[in-house]
């Protein structure tokens with residue numbers, strides 16, 4: 001009996017430790033449990049609807065029913081400060097639940113925003129989504145949950161259409177972006193994983209591009225473990241510019257290690273590589289800009305080409321019609337053609353045959369028809 005209890009206790013302990021290691025399984029982008037190994041520990045990461053993706057604008061489908069995205073309450077930040085934190089994977093800022101987004105198939109409530117970026121060396125990489133194979137330097141994600149169908153984020157995050165994320169591609173320019181300064185100016189206060197800082201609240205909508213009507217839409221996943229395939233993605237077409245020094249700050253100030261760890265690890269290249277599309281559709285709310293614009297020369301070539309084509313076709317049609325007409329007159333010789341029918345013939349048919357003959361051989365009529373010439 002004691003043995004059975006002991007066995008049960010050991011089993012429970014083992015089970016708990018397994019569950020525990022599963023729940024807090026550490027992952028990274030390029031070190032132990034790097035992104036190529038995520039799927040071993042987080043099965044959804046190996047699914048068929050993963051994010052991010054490359055948006056190939058020659059294959060997106062224009063959907064005129066996609067309305068402009070409408071941020072709700074993004075500007076009503078009140079007097080409570082926001083909190084910025086270093087999660088060890090990114091810089092994150094929780095959003096009040098009265099903020100949300102409309103213009104999607106459901107109403108979604110805001111949860112948090114965070115960023116992904118590169119390492120500041122060489123070509124511009126750092127964004128998660130790419131457009132026609134081109135990376136941007138960084139990417140902002142504003143995460144929402146479906147508050148029409150679910151009670152909270154924990155319930156929604158595993159369900160299809162449970163989450164909606166707005167994705168903004170960032171690139172470096174010459175001017176300081178004052179909206180992003182609200183976040184980037186405080187990174188020095190949260191250099192190590194687990195650190196938090198209260199920052200003055202600001203209008204979150206100023207982080208988004210001006211044009212909220214041009215975007216790409218597809219069904220995908222969280223871009224970090226556990227990679228739940230529950231996200232309705234909106235990737236804005238317009239990129240937002242931050243200054244080179246702002247970008248450099250993002251790329252070099254934060255550590256993914258705790259302050260107690262002996263060797264600090266810079267938080268860099270915290271973006272996932274693009275995933276296979278696997279038969280998914282990517283919709284666009286606008287006609288793709290990559291649609292070919294013809295030059296004047298090309299237009300004249302097309303007009304002349306079409307004209308020549310039309311004339312050629314007319315000649316062929318004329319020739320074919322002519323051929324058919326001439327062959328049909330050879331087919332049916334005049335001698336075997338049925339005699340022309342007329343009203344007088346109908347009358348003649350009703351007469352008795354002899355009378356008809358008599359009419360036909362009427363000498364007076366013949367004279368009338370062919371009068372004799374005067375001698």
Ligand SMILES: *[C@@H]1O[C@H](CO)[C@@H](O)[C@H](O)[C@H]1NC(C)=O
Nearest residue numbers: 150151152153154155156157
């Ligand atoms: C989320 O909602 C469910 C269902 O109402 C509830 O059971 C759960 O406790 C909630 N979780 C949180 C974190 O609020």
Ligand SMILES: *[C@@H]1O[C@H](CO)[C@@H](O)[C@H](O)[C@H]1NC(C)=O
Nearest residue numbers: 160161217218219281282283
């Ligand atoms: C996303 O999936 C839902 C089904 O859950 C479908 O109705 C919707 O059309 C899909 N959206 C896109 C953009 O493919």
